[in-house]
Amino acid sequence: MSTTGGRSAAIFDSVSAPIGLFRTGVIGQARQRQRRRRRRLAAAAILTAAIVVAANLAATGARRPGGPTVTSTLGRVAAFVPATRVLSQTPYLGVNCPVANSIACDRVGLAVNLRRPAVAVTATVAGWILPLTKRGDLPAVRGRPRTEFDGFLHPAGIAHHLHVIPDGGPSSPNSWYGNTPQPQIDIRLLINYGQGNLVTTQTTVDLSTGWG
DSSP states (O other), rough: OOHHHHHHHHHHHHHHHHHHHHHHHHHHHHHHHHHHHHHHHHHHHHHHHHHHHHHHHHHHHEEEEETTOOOHTTTTTSSOOOOOHSSSSSEEEOOOOSSTTTTOOOOOEEEEEOOOOOOEEEETTTTTTOOOOTTTTEOOTTTOOOOEEEESSSSSOTTSSSSSOOOOTTOOOTOOOSOOOOOEEEEEEEEEOSOOOOOEEEEEEESSOOOO
């Protein structure tokens, strides 16, 4: 009897051990899938918040200073802070055409420098959305913290939207030398410092005749 019982126990152990390993493997895989799903949902939530704020930046970008701001409707998503607290210098906005003093290409560049590194910055230039995905003239590494953000808006509507008045005369109708007033352009920024830390700010800059 004892021999039979020992054999039965051995057979049970030999069968239950693979079953236990199988169950452990299935449970482990399920937990890994749950963790990946939670990470995807968290990333999607952050991206959605950024898109919503950017859309509201565009919607309010053309309003005059003192009017309704993003903070009034989206303060829970991105806090509004004064530009002097987040910018190390005034942003630079300039015409970026291959021919000097020409606005024919209808392209402008925006350079923004922050006081501390961020992972992404989205701007509106007179209400038109511009992701600042460059560092200088070259693409930046996505998601890597930095303080220098650049981007190029094309078409920019230099004449009809930014209200530049060419001053080259009849012989050069697409030339702008800066002899007519420099338009003052409203710039709004959505700054993403990572881990859901979003802020917005606003400033006004002069459009320059050239870039760099």
